[in-house]
Amino acid sequence: MSDRSALSHDFLTRAGWGAANRAKLAGDASFRRYERLHLDGRPAVLMDAPPPQEDVRPFLKIARLLLQHGYSAPGILAEDAEHGFLLLEDLGDDLYARLIRQGNDELPLYEAAIDFLLDLHRHAAPADLAPYDEARLIDELGLFTDWYLPALTGRDTPETQRREFQALWQALAPEVCLPPRILVLRDFHAENLIWLPGRTGPARVGLLDFQDAVAGHPAYDLVSLLEDARRDVAPDLAEAMLRRYIAGSGIDDAAFRRAYAILGAQRNLRIVGIFTRLWKRDSKPHYQAFMPRMWRLVEHDLTHPALADLRRWIDAAVPAELRRKPLPGLPALSLAS
Numbered sequence: 001m002s003d004r005s006a007l008s009h010d011f012l013t014r015a016g017w018g019a020a021n022r023a024k025l026a027g028d029a030s031f032r033r034y035e036r037l038h039l040d041g042r043p044a045v046l047m048d049a050p051p052p053q054e055d056v057r058p059f060l061k062i063a064r065l066l067l068q069h070g071y072s073a074p075g076i077l078a079e080d081a082e083h084g085f086l087l088l089e090d091l092g093d094d095l096y097a098r099l100i101r102q103g104n105d106e107l108p109l110y111e112a113a114i115d116f117l118l119d120l121h122r123h124a125a126p127a128d129l130a131p132y133d134e135a136r137l138i139d140e141l142g143l144f145t146d147w148y149l150p151a152l153t154g155r156d157t158p159e160t161q162r163r164e165f166q167a168l169w170q171a172l173a174p175e176v177c178l179p180p181r182i183l184v185l186r187d188f189h190a191e192n193l194i195w196l197p198g199r200t201g202p203a204r205v206g207l208l209d210f211q212d213a214v215a216g217h218p219a220y221d222l223v224s225l226l227e228d229a230r231r232d233v234a235p236d237l238a239e240a241m242l243r244r245y246i247a248g249s250g251i252d253d254a255a256f257r258r259a260y261a262i263l264g265a266q267r268n269l270r271i272v273g274i275f276t277r278l279w280k281r282d283s284k285p286h287y288q289a290f291m292p293r294m295w296r297l298v299e300h301d302l303t304h305p306a307l308a309d310l311r312r313w314i315d316a317a318v319p320a321e322l323r324r325k326p327l328p329g330l331p332a333l334s335l336a337s
Contacts, residue, residue, distance in 0.1 A: 189224050
């Protein structure tokens with residue numbers, strides 16, 4: 001038995017789940033791993049988040065905050081933060097993405113997700129939550145210049161090109177980083193939402209992945225939901241959900257759409273860099289299958305007039321004909337359409 005296996009067994013034994021049947025669940029892009037447990041007809045989920053690569057304390061903090069507000073984060077059944085283990089309520093298998101693949105109607109699912117965000121955004125972000133400020137927003141875009149562009153060109157990004165990119169974002173970032181800030185879950189999309197029709201109101205939306213939450217702009221989680229890296233969201237549906245949020249929040253339409261485009265471009269360019277790093281550093285090339293979709297999303301965001309200068313920079317750095325091609329040296333795989 002490996003050290004990690006022994007630690008997990010000890011944790012479950014202390015929690016009263018040592019005799020549970022255990023089965024692996026799908027992991028994610030992090031070092032976290034999950035198992036579904038069954039004991040005497042009761043289900044639970046084990047999160048194994050090995051330090052120092054992972055830290056379960058941010059997850060615990062946000063989960064407890066969400067639960068206090070009556071939302072459907074997994075309940076905390078047992079914890080060992082020092083060793084990176086959590087025993088969590090099992091919210092089931094009805095992921096939005098799975099239900100949609102099975103042919104279920106998307107509209108009520110997305111409407112419920114928008115209504116959850118409207119309710120969530122009535123609450124101010126915790127005072128001690130890290131802000132999604134200009135420095136952080138721009139720093140994250142280094143993933144694009146430090147990982148994607150070198151993988152594309154075969155050389156480090158020239159410093160002059162990097163500074164031009166940063167200057168463009170220094171002009172855009174203040175528009176989406178001003179207070180007041182709300183709780184931004186950051187990975188609010190169909191693979192991380194579970195449909196719980198037996199619950200009522202915002203609690204019908206089960207929440208899985210929120211340990212990277214920040215205090216930021218309300219448009220961010222709409223971008224996560226409607227510009228999904230892993231699945232296409234029909235333009236008509238995305239537009240209807242944007243209108244639903246804007247109508248429900250009373251926010252200015254033009255200002256919100258401007259912020260949505262800026263945050264969409266930032267998030268999608270960052271993800272292009274992340275998916276490249278997952279291949280180059282972490283030997284996970286399968287995320288490259290999503291790159292054609294990512295570039296379509298970037299191109300859509302760049303149609304907003306506020307991003308005209310950034311669009312010209314991107315067109316020069318990554319000509320359109322290169323955006324749909326696999327990066328040099330990428331193993332053969334099927335690209336998502």
